[in-house]
Amino acid sequence: MNVRKLINLKEQGRRITAITAYDYSFATIAESANIDIILVGDSGAMVMFGYENTTPATMEEMLLMTKAVSRGAKKPLLVADMPFMSYHVSIEESIRNAGKFVKDSGMHAVKLEGDRDIAKTIRAITKTGIPVMAHIGLKPQTAKSWDGYKLQGTTYSSAKKLIEDAQELESAGAFCIVLEMVTKEISKLITENLSIPTIGIGSGQYCDGQILVLHDMLNLYDAIKPRFVKQYADLKTETLNALTNYKEDVVSGKFPDDTHSQSIDSSELIKLKKYFVKVNHAEI
Numbered sequence: 001m002n003v004r005k006l007i008n009l010k011e012q013g014r015r016i017t018a019i020t021a022y023d024y025s026f027a028t029i030a031e032s033a034n035i036d037i038i039l040v041g042d043s044g045a046m047v048m049f050g051y052e053n054t055t056p057a058t059m060e061e062m063l064l065m066t067k068a069v070s071r072g073a074k075k076p077l078l079v080a081d082m083p084f085m086s087y088h089v090s091i092e093e094s095i096r097n098a099g100k101f102v103k104d105s106g107m108h109a110v111k112l113e114g115d116r117d118i119a120k121t122i123r124a125i126t127k128t129g130i131p132v133m134a135h136i137g138l139k140p141q142t143a144k145s146w147d148g149y150k151l152q153g154t155t156y157s158s159a160k161k162l163i164e165d166a167q168e169l170e171s172a173g174a175f176c177i178v179l180e181m182v183t184k185e186i187s188k189l190i191t192e193n194l195s196i197p198t199i200g201i202g203s204g205q206y207c208d209g210q211i212l213v214l215h216d217m218l219n220l221y222d223a224i225k226p227r228f229v230k231q232y233a234d235l236k237t238e239t240l241n242a243l244t245n246y247k248e249d250v251v252s253g254k255f256p257d258d259t260h261s262q263s264i265d266s267s268e269l270i271k272l273k274k275y276f277v278k279v280n281h282a283e284i
C-alpha cells in the first residue's frame with residue numbers, strides 16, 4: 001500500500017481498512033488479514049504502557065513501538081502517530097521528529113492531531129516528502145483540558161468549522177484525514193467534499209474508511225469502552241481462561257507431560273550413567 005493507491009481506493013469507492021498495532025506479533029497478523037493501513041497510535045500509551053490518556057506519550061515510546069511494527073508488517077501503509085508536543089514547538093523540530101519515524105523506524109507516513117492551526121506544520125512536513133495523515137474531530141491529546149471526550153460537529157458553528165478545517169488540511173497537503181467522533185451527517189459532508197480519503201472512528205458509515213483501536217475490538221483493554229466500538233473477539237476472556245488452566249496444570253503436575261518434554265539419546269544416557277557409577281560408586 002502507498003499513498004497513491006490509497007487515494008485511488010477512494011476514487012474506486014472501495015472502503016479503506018485501518019487498524020492500530022503496537023508490536024511485532026499483532027503487526028504480522030494485521031498484515032496477514034490484508035489490512036490497508038496500520039496506525040501505530042499514541043493510544044499505545046494507554047493500552048501498552050498503562051497511562052490514563054494519550055497525552056504523556058513520548059517520542060521514545062512511539063519509536064519503540066513503530067520499530068517493532070515495521071519489523072512485522074511490510075505491505076500495509078504504516079503510519080506513526082506523532083505524540084503530543086513533538087510537533088508543536090517549532091516547524092524544525094516537527095520535521096526532525098517526523099523524520100525519525102520514517103528514517104529510523106521504517107514508517108511510511110505520520111499522523112498529526114489538530115485543526116487548521118497545524119496546516120503550516122503539515123505543509124512543511126509534506127514538503128520534505130513525508131506524507132501526513134490529519135486528525136480532526138475529537139482530539140484525544142488535548143480533549144481532557146478542553147471539553148472532554150464528546151461527540152463533535154453537533155452544532156451549526158462547530159460543524160462549519162470542522163468542514164473548513166478539513167478543507168484547509170487537504171490544501172496543506174494531508175493525504176488522508178481521520179475523523180474522530182464526528183456526527184455521521186458532518187462526516188458524510190466532509191467525505192463528499194474532499195478528494196482525499198476520510199477514515200472514521202466513531203463517525204458513522206459514510207467515511208471512506210474505518211479505523212478501530214485493536215485492543216478495543218479484541219476486548220484486550222476495558223478501562224474505557226467507547227460506545228462506537230464493535231467487539232470482534234474476546235481475547236481478555238480467552239487469555240484469562242488460558243492462564244487459569246495453565247496455572248492449574250502446573251500446580252497439579254499435568255503440564256509438562258511426555259509430549260512436551262524431550263529426551264537425551266539413550267546411548268548417551270547409558271554412557272552418562274556408567275560414568276557416574278564409576279565416579280560415585282553408585283547409580284544415579
Ligand code: KIV
Nearest residue numbers: 020041042043178201
Ligand atoms: O491513537 C490512536 O489510536 C488514534 C486512532 C484512534 C485514530 O489516533
